[in-house]
Amino acid sequence: xxxxxxxxxxxxxxxxxxxxxxxxxxxxxxxxxxxxxxxxxxxxxxxxxxxxxxxxxxxxxxxxxxxxxxxxxxxxxxxxxxxxxxxxxxxxxxxxxxxxxxxxxxxxxxxxxxxxxxxxxxxxxxxxxxxxxxxxxxxxxxxxxxxxxxxxxxxxxxxxxxxxxxxxxxxxxxxxxxxxxxxxxxxxxxxxxxxxxxxxxxxxxxxxxxxxxxxxxxxxxxxxxxxxxxxxxxxxxxxxxxxxxxxxxxxxxxxxxxxxxxxxxxxxxxxxxxxxxxxxxxxxxxxxxxxxxxxxxxxxxxxxxxxxxxxxxxxxxxxxxxxxxxxxxxxxxxxxxxxxxxxxxxxxxxxxxxxxxxxxxxxxxxxxxxxxxxxxxxxxxxxxxxxxxxxxxxxxxxxxxxxxxxxxxxxxxxxxxxxxxxxxxxxxxxxxxxxxxxxxxxxxxxxxxxxxxxxxxxxxxxxxxxxxxxxxxxxxxxxxxxxxxxxxxxxxxxxxxxxxxxxxxxxxxxxxxxxxxxxxxxxxxxxxxxxxxxxxxxxxxxxxxxxxxxxxxxxxxxxxxxxxxxxxxxxxxxxxxxxxxxxxxxxxxxxxxxxxxxxxxxxxxxxxxxxxxxxxxxxxxxxxxxxxxxxxxxxxxxxxxxxxxxxxxxxxxxxxxxxxxxxxxxxxxxxxxxxxxxxxxxxxxxxxxxxxxxxxxxxxxxxxxxxxxxxxxxxxxxxxxxxxxxxxxxxxxxxxxxxxxxxxxxxxxxxxxxxxxxxxxxxxxxx
Ligand SMILES: *[C@@H]1O[C@H](CO)[C@@H](O)[C@H](O)[C@H]1NC(C)=O
Ligand SMILES: *[C@@H]1O[C@H](CO)[C@@H](O)[C@H](O)[C@H]1NC(C)=O
Ligand SMILES: *[C@@H]1O[C@H](CO)[C@@H](O)[C@H](O)[C@H]1NC(C)=O
Ligand SMILES: *[C@@H]1O[C@H](CO)[C@@H](O)[C@H](O)[C@H]1NC(C)=O
Ligand SMILES: *[C@@H]1O[C@H](CO)[C@@H](O)[C@H](O)[C@H]1NC(C)=O
Ligand SMILES: *[C@@H]1O[C@H](CO)[C@@H](O)[C@H](O)[C@H]1NC(C)=O
Ligand SMILES: *[C@@H]1O[C@H](CO)[C@@H](O)[C@H](O)[C@H]1NC(C)=O
Ligand SMILES: *[C@@H]1O[C@H](CO)[C@@H](O)[C@H](O)[C@H]1NC(C)=O
Ligand SMILES: *[C@@H]1O[C@H](CO)[C@@H](O)[C@H](O)[C@H]1NC(C)=O
Numbered sequence: 001x002x003x004x005x006x007x008x009x010x011x012x013x014x015x016x017x018x019x020x021x022x023x024x025x026x027x028x029x030x031x032x033x034x035x036x037x038x039x040x041x042x043x044x045x046x047x048x049x050x051x052x053x054x055x056x057x058x059x060x061x062x063x064x065x066x067x068x069x070x071x072x073x074x075x076x077x078x079x080x081x082x083x084x085x086x087x088x089x090x091x092x093x094x095x096x097x098x099x100x101x102x103x104x105x106x107x108x109x110x111x112x113x114x115x116x117x118x119x120x121x122x123x124x125x126x127x128x129x130x131x132x133x134x135x136x137x138x139x140x141x142x143x144x145x146x147x148x149x150x151x152x153x154x155x156x157x158x159x160x161x162x163x164x165x166x167x168x169x170x171x172x173x174x175x176x177x178x179x180x181x182x183x184x185x186x187x188x189x190x191x192x193x194x195x196x197x198x199x200x201x202x203x204x205x206x207x208x209x210x211x212x213x214x215x216x217x218x219x220x221x222x223x224x225x226x227x228x229x230x231x232x233x234x235x236x237x238x239x240x241x242x243x244x245x246x247x248x249x250x251x252x253x254x255x256x257x258x259x260x261x262x263x264x265x266x267x268x269x270x271x272x273x274x275x276x277x278x279x280x281x282x283x284x285x286x287x288x289x290x291x292x293x294x295x296x297x298x299x300x301x302x303x304x305x306x307x308x309x310x311x312x313x314x315x316x317x318x319x320x321x322x323x324x325x326x327x328x329x330x331x332x333x334x335x336x337x338x339x340x341x342x343x344x345x346x347x348x349x350x351x352x353x354x355x356x357x358x359x360x361x362x363x364x365x366x367x368x369x370x371x372x373x374x375x376x377x378x379x380x381x382x383x384x385x386x387x388x389x390x391x392x393x394x395x396x397x398x399x400x401x402x403x404x405x406x407x408x409x410x411x412x413x414x415x416x417x418x419x420x421x422x423x424x425x426x427x428x429x430x431x432x433x434x435x436x437x438x439x440x441x442x443x444x445x446x447x448x449x450x451x452x453x454x455x456x457x458x459x460x461x462x463x464x465x466x467x468x469x470x471x472x473x474x475x476x477x478x479x480x481x482x483x484x485x486x487x488x489x490x491x492x493x494x495x496x497x498x499x500x501x502x503x504x505x506x507x508x509x510x511x512x513x514x515x516x517x518x519x520x521x522x523x524x525x526x527x528x529x530x531x532x533x534x535x536x537x538x539x540x541x542x543x544x545x546x547x548x549x550x551x552x553x554x555x556x557x558x559x560x561x562x563x564x565x566x567x568x569x570x571x572x573x574x575x576x577x578x579x580x581x582x583x584x585x586x587x588x589x590x591x592x593x594x595x596x597x598x599x600x601x602x603x604x605x606x607x608x609x610x611x612x613x614x615x616x617x618x619x620x621x622x623x624x625x626x627x628x629x630x631x632x633x634x635x636x637x638x639x640x641x642x643x644x645x646x647x648x649x650x651x652x653x654x655x656x657x658x659x660x661x662x663x664x665x666x667x668x669x670x671x672x673x674x675x676x677x678x679x680x681x682x683x684x685x686x687x688x689x690x691x692x693x694x695x696x697x698x699x700x701x702x703x704x705x706x707x708x709x710x711x712x713x714x715x716x717x718x719x720x721x722x723x724x725x726x727x728x729x730x731x732x733x734x735x736x737x738x739x740x741x742x743x744x745x746x747x748x749x750x751x752x753x754x755x756x757x758x759x760x761x762x763x764x765x766x767x
Contacts, residue, residue: 034082035068037102046094046115052087081105088112088134101126112158113137120145132156136182139163139189149174158182160211165192168212173200178207184235185214192216197236202227211235213259221246233257237283245269250294253277261285261307268292275299283307285331290314293337298324309333309355317342317356325349333357333379341365341380346372357403358382365390365404372396376422381405392416394423401425405451413438413452420444429475430454437476439464449473453499457481461500466492477501477522484508485529490515501525508537 035057042055055071069076075084082103093115100106101123107130117139125147131154140162148154149171157172160182168183181204185191193215201210202224209232217239225234226248233256234249242264249258250270255277261284268291269284275296281304282297289311295318297303304326313335321327322344330345333355340363345354347368354369357379364387365380376398385404388411394402395416405427412435413428423444429451436459437452447468453475460483461476472494481503489498490513498514499522506528509515520533530537626638640647 034103037097037099038068038071038074038082040099041097044095044097045092047090047092049091051090051092077105079105084108086110087114090114093117096121096124098123100124103127105129107153108132110134111138116140117163119143122147125150127151130154134158135162137161137189141165143167144169144183144193146171148172151175153177155206156180160184160191161186161189162191163189165194167195168193168198168201170198170200173198173203176204176206178204179230180209181207182209182211183215184211187214190214194218196220197222197225197241199224201225204228206230208254209233213237213239215239217241220244223248225249226251228252230254233259235259236263238262240264242266249273250275250296255279256302257281259283260287263287265289269294272296274303278302280326281305281307284311286310288312292316293318293321293332295320297321298326302326304328304350307331308335311335313337315339317361319344321345322348327351329353331355332359335359337361339363341369341385343368345369346375348372348374350374352398353377355379356383361385363387365393365409369393370396373398375399377401379403380407381427383407385409388412389414389428394426395419398422400446403427404431405429407431409433411435413441413457415440417441417443421446423447424470425449427451428455432456434458436460437462437465437481441465442468445469447471448494451475452479454478459483461486461489461505463488465489468492468494470494473497475499476503477525479503481505485510485515487512489513498522505529508532509534 038055039057042052045052047053052072055068058067066076066080068074068082069080073086073090074082075086077083083105085103085106085108088110089112091114095118096111096116098121100109100121104127106127109124109127109130109132112134113136115138116135119142120135120140122145125145128151130148130151133148133154134156136158137160140159142164143166144159144164146169148157148169152175154175155177157175157178158180161184164183164185172178172181183191183193185193191214193212194217196219197212197217199222201207202222205227207228208230210228211233213235214237217236218241220243221236221241223246225231226246229252231252232254234252235257237259238261240263241260244267245260245265247270249255250272253276255274257280258273259281263286265284265287266289269289271292271294273279273294273296274282275294276299278300279297280302283305285307286309289308290313292315293308293313297306297318298321301324303324305328306321307329309331311334313332314337316339317332317337319342321330322342325348327348328350329352331353334357337356337359338361341356341361343366345351345368346366351372351374354375354377358381361380361383363385365385367390369375369378370390370392373396375396377400379401381403382405385407387409389404389409391414393399394414395418397419399420400422401424403425406429409428409431411433413433415438417423417438417440420443424446426444426447427449430453433452433455434457437457439462441447441450442462442464445468448470450465450471450473454477457476457479459481461481463486465471465474466486466488471492474495474497477499478501481500483505484507485500485505487510489495490510492513495514498518501522502525505526507530509518509523509529509532511532515532518533523529523532523534638647
């Protein structure tokens, strides 16, 4: 016994001598317990970046005293107890040890933005000293621990962006000091918090920020939420909440942000919303709200975003809004708002977006909008506005988009485009605008999309439009425009889409640029248009002298073509006859096919079924002596490729009729390259095999399919210059039905020509 005591005395002496005193020793035991708790936490973590590598007890006992207070992410209070643990942004994962509950002095725990994918230990809720807990942006699973209601001092709880599921613990309502409760699930991850928002939330009267967005919360918002008199932000967006919004929200005098969008709310908004609060953001879009827009929403003078679109709001736009100087965005499209656009919106110095489309607005576009210096986006389309356009509205210095389509606007399009420095989209379609297209529109250097369709515009298409550097889409259809299509429009630098259908345009369609490949549907409904992709001009009378001389050239060219065709046909007949004989006597597969097709010359696409040749092989054969025919789409040549012991026929397509005179040998190279290159040739071959087995004996169907495929391949040539013109494509498609007898018809777009595309068509005709 004595010995024991002596030993103890000795033992303590040893420690006391080593350190400062007995009291400290007792404390040390506790502190060492915290150190070991931390080590236990460390043991559960995966720490690839070795961020908490320094969490180690030194070997010599001497260093042991509260050494953990120096560890990365650990802070101690003046008593040497851990009060703050910050493991955020450390790329750690793994599980959080139950031993965390041993850090009873912990007031701040931050583990945000890591890779934790376990559940939170239930015991964590026994840390009742906690004032702030942030476990956001992890992959934490399971239900959120119950018990934090006992942490009387808890002010911040951020559990957003995790994989929590289940219900919001009701006892949180007892954590009445909470100022920030962020439980939102976010895009990447989702807290699947479901069920109702607990009524007890009304107990957390100090709550300032409540963010439960992106969850699966349903039912109504509890009326108790109106008790949260300190609430500054309420974000419930992207849930499945329904019913009416508690009228008491109007009484929250601190409310700055109210986000309710993308739910199923119905009924009216509290009529006094914003009346006594510095409301800044109000976004209730994509619900089924009805009733009037709260007139008081800008009472505090702080409203910047008023976002009400996709609802069923009715009644007028409150005039109070047009004195709301703080407004930046007003988005009210897709509602049933009626009445007129209030005066004064143009005087709001910060207003950038004004979206009122698809409502029932009547009256006029107020003049004062023109005086705005801030508006960049205006959409008034799909209303019943009935006025002329304010003359300077398109000169708003920051205006990028102006859409006023589908209204009853009248008068002329103001000729005031000198200052349109930013305008990129102008859509005035489906109105009753009359007069001509102002030439000054061409001074809008940034205009990309100009849509004037469905009006009553007259006069010509201003030539200057062709010079616009960024114009990509030009729709002038359904008007009464007269005159010709300006020559240069096809070569307009950025033009991609041109629609001039249903006007009174006349004369030849220039065959350059975009107009080479224009869809004929974009030209229809103009009885006087011809040439280009349309049928050639015949007997077209009102002609300039240049056009007349062109016409003469065309007639001349026509005769030359006609005569040489006859000659070519005769030559080709002989050539083909011997060819045919040769093949026939070889006893090749052609024999069989010939029988199959009832003695008709088997429709062959030799040029592309024997694919051993190169573009060089073909190029050398482009000479006068090899011409075996000339068709509507080009000249047919014979190519005797000795190397392969093969004779093929190929057709060199012409770009368009008007190009005939100017065609240079360079074009030949270009077009033949397309045919010869056929990087797709393996695709074609494989397809043939597939078709062979599937279509079986329906050879003509197979051939037709292959033909169309080949046309498609031509159209997808790498370089645009290698692609056939729309006119050629249409003709080719028309001809791509070799076995079908064509009914004679004048409409070349609807009809098939009997001669195949790349075929030995003259031969076909003769045998
Ligand atoms: C913490 O580290 C500093 C230097 O890095 C050292 O001076 C101090 O003594 C250490 N404190 C403890 C308690 O280990
Ligand atoms: C840490 O994690 C972040 C986010 O998961 C990642 O972008 C980053 O590359 C990681 N850093 C290292 C060094 O692995
Ligand atoms: C909660 O955490 C997320 C992600 O770490 C952060 O973006 C968000 O601002 C935090 N919420 C609050 C209210 O501080
Ligand atoms: C909240 O606290 C009260 C007393 O302080 C207690 O009676 C009640 O059970 C607690 N509520 C929850 C859900 O824990
Ligand atoms: C968390 O949820 C996301 C999306 O819901 C899912 O892709 C991911 O696998 C989940 N992570 C874990 C650890 O369950
Ligand atoms: C919390 O709210 C619930 C429901 O509203 C109520 O029954 C309870 O008494 C409140 N608890 C405290 C501590 O105020
Ligand atoms: C609206 O919320 C649903 C889930 O409630 C989501 O699937 C959808 O993407 C959300 N829509 C938008 C525009 O965020
Ligand atoms: C609201 O606006 C008023 C006056 O413009 C300003 O004094 C106040 O600070 C603003 N409040 C908030 C929360 O922005
Ligand atoms: C116009 O708004 C109504 C709702 O008021 C909506 O149902 C409809 O789809 C909208 N139409 C268009 C074209 O957006």
